[in-house]
Amino acid sequence: MPELPEVQTVVATLETLIKDRKIVQVEILYPPIIGNDDTFESNVINQSFRSFSRKGKFLILGLDRGYLVVHLRMEGKFYVVKQDYLIDKHTHVIFHLDDGTLLLYHDVRKFGRINYIKRIEDHAGLNRLGHEVWDPLCDINYLKEKTANKRVAVKTMLLDQSIIAGIGNIYANEILFEARIHPELPSNQLSDEALQLILDKTKEILEAAIEAGGTSIRSYTSQLGVTGLFQQSLKVHGKENEPCLVCATPIVKKQVNGRGTYFCTVCQKVK
């Protein structure tokens, strides 16, 4: 599933492939993807893709007027293909571009969303995002303020997009392993040192993953569904029963707030 680094890769790749391309026709095969918005087609038709950015895991595609805000959720992918491309049953939105190519939105689970908005502040999801970890405002004091009354597990806190934007389940597991913090530690019990460690490790891990995505993308041309680039670097996520790389204790998997959580009970003891 696309995490922030993959979203960053998709943004960069889309920019190289469709910048300044005009949308000449739209086919909506599964309307819930665009929020069942009757005005979607008329809003985007004859507009060109001008800007490409990301906030958290949301892609923000700037048109001449307004924006397409996209969340790929678990399995959303974009493809840029020739007109004779065979469309399969998981393709839900087709944008016909002025150079004869098609921008396809493909999503096996149909969980992703593409919303047209006139102004950035019109998007509820974007509005509630917290700072990104690279924002100078995202410091210990900010985290202390945000976690002051939070008894939820630190793992759950990391997944809360209104605190730090862009951390997904895979990276939450990796961050806490690198920081040697037990995923079920209540958020308001984190020491200053632990909070700083979380910030440092989050930056480190996401930057390494973005770098990996950035280098691997060269082997892809039209397919933007780039996943698994960072897989070989994962230390605990998906490693149930495999030996911890530090102490060889088998990695444990358990549900924390309904999400699969992987950790080492020895290295991440403090709870």
Place this chain on the structure above:
DNA sequence: AGATCTACCCGCACGC
């Protein structure tokens, strides 16, 4: 009233 929990969306993978 704010924090937290639960159900939901969806289709595939997996196990019995």
Place this chain on the structure above:
DNA sequence: TGCGTGCGGGTAGATC
């Protein structure tokens, strides 16, 4: 083969 269940990001709505 067929059926039941788990999974997961974000959000609406319920509940603590």
